[in-house]
Amino acid sequence: MDLPEDQPRAHHDLGGVSKFMCEPVDTSRHALTEFDRTVDALRGLLGAKAVMSVDELRRGIEAIPEADYHRLSYYQRWIRSIADNLMVHGVLTEAELRAALEAK
Numbered sequence: 843m844d845l846p847e848d849q850p851r852a853h854h855d856l857g858g859v860s861k862f863m864c865e866p867v868d869t870s871r872h873a874l875t876e877f878d879r880t881v882d883a884l885r886g887l888l889g890a891k892a893v894m895s896v897d898e899l900r901r902g903i904e905a906i907p908e909a910d911y912h913r914l915s916y917y918q919r920w921i922r923s924i925a926d927n928l929m930v931h932g933v934l935t936e937a938e939l940r941a942a943l944e945a946k
Contacts, residue, residue: 881917885924894927902926 874882888894902923906914914922928934 875917878917881921881924885920888924888928893931893933894924898927899923 885894885896885899889896899920900923903911903919905926906919906922910922911919925934925939929936929939
């Protein structure tokens, strides 16, 4: 279903946006990086332990501010959503996340 031209879209809703329709989509197979595999495994583990659902992951991705959303890669959006969800659920604090990032 197409949205009327005057109805605003969420920044993650790119279907039918002419700006993106003219860009070719890379459909070639590509290898996942170690980061990609780690993020995917973490999401699977959090789901299996009922800490975070796929719906929460999606909502978290859709809540990423537009500039960040377009700057981040697919799995970077996932890890951003995972971190935000873990803080919401009280599994992780912002201070703990900052300390872990600074230790890297």
